[in-house]
Amino acid sequence: MTxxxxxxxxxxxxxxLCASMSVALLTGCAGGSSAGPDPAVTMTATPAVTAxxxxxxxxxxxxxxxxxxxxxxxGTIVKVVQAGGVxxxxxxxxxxxxxxDSALAANGxxxxxxxxxxxxxxxxxxxxxxxxxxxAIFSYxxxxxxxxxxxxxxxxxxxFARLKSPEDVVLLTLDPQGQVxxxxxxxxx
Numbered sequence: 646m647t648x649x650x651x652x653x654x655x656x657x658x659x660x661x662l663c664a665s666m667s668v669a670l671l672t673g674c675a676g677g678s679s680a681g682p683d684p685a686v687t688m689t690a691t692p693a694v695t696a697x698x699x700x701x702x703x704x705x706x707x708x709x710x711x712x713x714x715x716x717x718x719x720g721t722i723v724k725v726v727q728a729g730g731v732x733x734x735x736x737x738x739x740x741x742x743x744x745x746d747s748a749l750a751a752n753g754x755x756x757x758x759x760x761x762x763x764x765x766x767x768x769x770x771x772x773x774x775x776x777x778x779x780x781a782i783f784s785y786x787x788x789x790x791x792x793x794x795x796x797x798x799x800x801x802x803x804x805f806a807r808l809k810s811p812e813d814v815v816l817l818t819l820d821p822q823g824q825v826x827x828x829x830x831x832x833x834x
Contacts, residue, residue: 708733711773713823717753719764721813723772725806732777732802734825739766739814756816758788758795760834764814775817777802778824786832787812795832805830 708728712718720739725732740746741754741764754763785800805815811833818827 708776709774710776710823712736712775712817712819713821715750715819715823717750718773718775718817718819719749719754720768720773720815720817721766722806722808722815725777725802728774728776734773734775734777734817736773736775736817737766738768738771738773739764753816753818756786756829756831758791758793758832758834760791763833764831775819776824778820778826781825782827784827784829786830788832788834791834800830802828 708731718736718738719741721737723735723737725734727733741749742762744754781802783800783802783805784797785804786795786797788795805828808815808830812830814831816829816831817825820826
């Protein structure tokens, strides 16, 4: 008798549990009888998908982006504005001497210690809006002497926005949506 009462108690508890879980998709929650083997109870939960973060692509309210399609960009940060909670660079595009813009956009250019004038601003007044991705990495380089390696350290968007000439030329690495994921400044001596 004790075993039959225990099995009925399990079946009633299972039925009560099944009835209270309206969120999950449940199968096999029939109470069953006390005779024969216990029925298998299978529960399949459908996970909830929750969007996190700020939309950064072509969704409504996303910041305007002028650099979709490029992998790299080179220039100076004119200022940083906020658009929908996302920092957006107002970027003055520069060129590298002897490098076509299409090659720079696809492959970037080496950044390192140099004493020549590698980069030049050929834009008159055109600037580009480039959103900054969450977690973007900013690496600051400084030249001590032409024959020594650059001093390098982690930096921030705020510090990069305040860089002065000649260290203010920046190489940006962009994701497929045209957002900045990495930035490294030039270190001329």
